[in-house]
Amino acid sequence: MSTAPAAVAAPAKSSGGFTGKAANYLDERTSISGAVKEFGRKIFPDHWSFLLGEVALYSFVVILLSGTFLTFFFDAAMTHTTYEGSYAPMNGVHMSAAMASTLDISFDIRGGLLMRQVHHWAALLFVASIGLHMLRVFFTGAFRKPREINWVIGFVLFILAMAEGFTGYSLPDDLLSGNGLRIIDGMIKSFPLVGTWISFLLFGGEFPGEDIVGRLYSLHIMILPAMVILFIALHLVFLIVHKHTQYPGPGRTEQNVVGFPILPVYAAKAGGFFFIVFGVIMATATFFQINPIWNYGPYDPSPVSAGTQPDWYIGFADGMLRLAPPHLEFVWLDRTWSFGILLPVIILGLFIVTVLIYPFIEAWVTGDKREHHLLDRPRNAPTRTAIGAAGVTFYAVMWAAASSDLIATHFRVTMEGVIHTLQALLFLGPVIAYFVTKRICLGLQKKDREIALHGYETGRIVRLPGGEYIEVHEQVSDYERWELVSYKDQAPIMLRPNAQGKITGSMRLRAAMSRWFFEDRIAPVTQTELDKSHGDDHH
Amino acid sequence: MAQDANSGKDLAAANSSSHDLVPEDSGTGVVSPDAVKNPGHPEHRKRVTDLDPKKEKQAERTVFVLFFLSAVGSLWAVAAYMMFPIDGQMELVRSNNLFIGLGATLALMALGIGAVHWGKAIMADHESVDERHPVRGTDETRARAIEIFEEANEESGFGRRALIRNSLIGALVVFPLPAVALFRGLAPYDEDPVELLQHTMWKKGTRLARDPSGVPIKASDVTLGSAFHVIPEDLNTAKDVLNEKAKAIVLLMRLKPEDLNELPERKNWSYNGIVAYSKVCTHVGCPVALYEQQTHHLLCPCHQSQFDVANHATVIFGPAARPLPQLPIEVDDEGYLVAQSDFTEPVGPSFWERH
Ligand code: HEM
Ligand code: FES
Numbered sequence: 001m002s003t004a005p006a007a008v009a010a011p012a013k014s015s016g017g018f019t020g021k022a023a024n025y026l027d028e029r030t031s032i033s034g035a036v037k038e039f040g041r042k043i044f045p046d047h048w049s050f051l052l053g054e055v056a057l058y059s060f061v062v063i064l065l066s067g068t069f070l071t072f073f074f075d076a077a078m079t080h081t082t083y084e085g086s087y088a089p090m091n092g093v094h095m096s097a098a099m100a101s102t103l104d105i106s107f108d109i110r111g112g113l114l115m116r117q118v119h120h121w122a123a124l125l126f127v128a129s130i131g132l133h134m135l136r137v138f139f140t141g142a143f144r145k146p147r148e149i150n151w152v153i154g155f156v157l158f159i160l161a162m163a164e165g166f167t168g169y170s171l172p173d174d175l176l177s178g179n180g181l182r183i184i185d186g187m188i189k190s191f192p193l194v195g196t197w198i199s200f201l202l203f204g205g206e207f208p209g210e211d212i213v214g215r216l217y218s219l220h221i222m223i224l225p226a227m228v229i230l231f232i233a234l235h236l237v238f239l240i241v242h243k244h245t246q247y248p249g250p251g252r253t254e255q256n257v258v259g260f261p262i263l264p265v266y267a268a269k270a271g272g273f274f275f276i277v278f279g280v281i282m283a284t285a286t287f288f289q290i291n292p293i294w295n296y297g298p299y300d301p302s303p304v305s306a307g308t309q310p311d312w313y314i315g316f317a318d319g320m321l322r323l324a325p326p327h328l329e330f331v332w333l334d335r336t337w338s339f340g341i342l343l344p345v346i347i348l349g350l351f352i353v354t355v356l357i358y359p360f361i362e363a364w365v366t367g368d369k370r371e372h373h374l375l376d377r378p379r380n381a382p383t384r385t386a387i388g389a390a391g392v393t394f395y396a397v398m399w400a401a402a403s404s405d406l407i408a409t410h411f412r413v414t415m416e417g418v419i420h421t422l423q424a425l426l427f428l429g430p431v432i433a434y435f436v437t438k439r440i441c442l443g444l445q446k447k448d449r450e451i452a453l454h455g456y457e458t459g460r461i462v463r464l465p466g467g468e469y470i471e472v473h474e475q476v477s478d479y480e481r482w483e484l485v486s487y488k489d490q491a492p493i494m495l496r497p498n499a500q501g502k503i504t505g506s507m508r509l510r511a512a513m514s515r516w517f518f519e520d521r522i523a524p525v526t527q528t529e530l531d532k533s534h535g536d537d538h539h
Numbered sequence: 540m541a542q543d544a545n546s547g548k549d550l551a552a553a554n555s556s557s558h559d560l561v562p563e564d565s566g567t568g569v570v571s572p573d574a575v576k577n578p579g580h581p582e583h584r585k586r587v588t589d590l591d592p593k594k595e596k597q598a599e600r601t602v603f604v605l606f607f608l609s610a611v612g613s614l615w616a617v618a619a620y621m622m623f624p625i626d627g628q629m630e631l632v633r634s635n636n637l638f639i640g641l642g643a644t645l646a647l648m649a650l651g652i653g654a655v656h657w658g659k660a661i662m663a664d665h666e667s668v669d670e671r672h673p674v675r676g677t678d679e680t681r682a683r684a685i686e687i688f689e690e691a692n693e694e695s696g697f698g699r700r701a702l703i704r705n706s707l708i709g710a711l712v713v714f715p716l717p718a719v720a721l722f723r724g725l726a727p728y729d730e731d732p733v734e735l736l737q738h739t740m741w742k743k744g745t746r747l748a749r750d751p752s753g754v755p756i757k758a759s760d761v762t763l764g765s766a767f768h769v770i771p772e773d774l775n776t777a778k779d780v781l782n783e784k785a786k787a788i789v790l791l792m793r794l795k796p797e798d799l800n801e802l803p804e805r806k807n808w809s810y811n812g813i814v815a816y817s818k819v820c821t822h823v824g825c826p827v828a829l830y831e832q833q834t835h836h837l838l839c840p841c842h843q844s845q846f847d848v849a850n851h852a853t854v855i856f857g858p859a860a861r862p863l864p865q866l867p868i869e870v871d872d873e874g875y876l877v878a879q880s881d882f883t884e885p886v887g888p889s890f891w892e893r894h
Pocket of ligand 2: 820821822823824825839840841842843844857858859
């Protein structure tokens, strides 16, 4: 970076007071003025849906703050102790040091329970906001070139967040966390070839052993947070390199970004929003109890725990396990293949990988090499939106399955009925969601087209001199119309032989996919159509 | 990073200067020459606070009050910390939680809302425009980058000297192996997981005792239709109580002998209609702890696998694949229920080497 003397002198010149001197001091040692010049007035577009990513970022900061407080008191050891803290009902109960210290945080440290609840609520919000942010990015097509890699980074963050959540949930070593680990242990053991040994190494011997909490603690407060921070940093660097996407609107193009500068407006709003997110988490932690481990007791492999639920973001995996049909296990080559567990794991894995690589699939189908900075309104990409709806439905069915017992008892239906229904819905639901969503999108597009060309119905009926009644249509303004007509249109590709005069299998597949994506399409209104319709309206 | 020549331009200026599209492969994207023209930025609308100095003053006051309240909230939280001691009583802990939390909530919310209000109502609110530049480097930059790699390749001989290059790659591939080997130390060296999973602490003569008290159970205590949660009598003196318990937990039930459909080879594993089954689910290992006396079904609370006790605990529903292993029992001279042996197969979830 060039350090032209003029630039250095600038802050000192503009203000001779303390601030000026301090700025000068700093700049002479750090060249910071360059960064202010580069970023200070960077423009960020405004839209409520852009706040979802911010919620994720801010709740992570809250997690870091509250988690650090907890580390000062939490004892990640499974040494057996007898509880002697001030919560009387647990007095004399045998438990691990981890559980005892979590009880101490709750009952012997002022504000400790509040910090635990802040940490836990913030964790739930963190995963939820990443998920919603991801949906926003998907349904608006923000993952298209040049942002495919940032989609992958964001998705890795989603997975890391779930891993953070699961490891954290396991730390207090209460009945529920132990049961969660029990399930993980059983799943790991089912893996061919390596499962038994991975479980043995992970738990430091047999389940539950005395090592797992300490090991998960290393992951929870060191390795995973470091990775989360690294990926967030990368995510934000790319955000700056690409500049933020924007919704289509008058004056907005692929070559510009319209919004407010970082300094001062965006900083005030975003900074303020951080405190609001923190405030909402604090309020939730103030009024709503979460994870009352003293009601569950220490981990013991034996007691019942009917109706208990994992944290919400683990639900889909737990639900998928429940949906496997019985008797999927067999012995082959003298080894046990437990497909009752492997099949759900494989389905989950395929689902995750599909979401991860979706941007590359769509890019391959369209062959579109342009940069896309204007977002799609979901209706304007009907097939993508329908695929998204199918994915959401698939996830929702798995998630509902995690509460199959509660559904059965609540609605007084049989367990078998619930599971069989959900098994069917797992496959039918996404298909139905796909077709319904696609129809809705196309319908909305048609309506947009109608309004762009002929205006909207005013509900005002007038009688023409000829005695005929008509409803008056009001034309939309140019600005409003622009939002209805300015979307990117994609058409299916023609299958043509390549330079060698051949049609390869991959070309066929691409053509088929392209037809699937773009066959049903409503083309945007053209200028000619517009002129024509306005001509008609005037007569 | 691309330098913005005219970053933060205001809208009027921007309307006149949109530069041309870089022609690029749009794939299946349709670029229509007949598209409707972008009408350009709409005119800026002023806010009430821009038009009415009184309203502006009012907004300023609101922000001030919010920031003031925030400070009050913070001090309140500190005062609550001192005024609400806790000593284990749920009520006191609740108050402590509530009052510190209320103060902190007020502090945070007021601060946040105040800052946002300042940004929205008072700070200058005209939108501005940044130009975008293609993410790719310019052609010159890219040419220079390639040149640098070529120079580096030339100077190092990385491409030419295949022998040392390949041996370098080889060495790098092997180099993490010691780290992997070190992780063997995560679990004891002198134990074999497959071996451990084959056995539990049940052996011939071990008394069946109540969980968790450890009081042994007499056959005569087990009335028809009842069910007991069972551990080995000597569990609580074992070396690793939880590890042993995780494998050794058992459910004991008494059915009418005529309801029991026993396998021929297990005819003498029960006593008077009393049967004992492993309580560790064969799915992924939760305790199968719900017994429905009417139907003789055992239900696992984790994923709802159901086992039919009357039919040697076969799976009748749910994701589990195998019946619960049965513990052969008999009665000793004093009338206590005892195990005839260990389980004859590994208990709990399946694993690769199980067979
Ligand atoms: C995305 C990141 C994180 C998530 C999702 C997360 C989630 C959780 C959850 C759900 C718990 C259980 C809390 C409870 O007892 O109810 C927990 C416990 C804990 N977390 Fe985190 N955490 C994260 C990051 C961190 C970080 C960065 C630290 C430390 C700097 C930390 C420190 C702790 C400690 C010490 C505990 C145990 C104390 C306790 O259970 O009360 N966590 N975490
Ligand atoms: S652990 Fe019993 S059904 Fe899953």
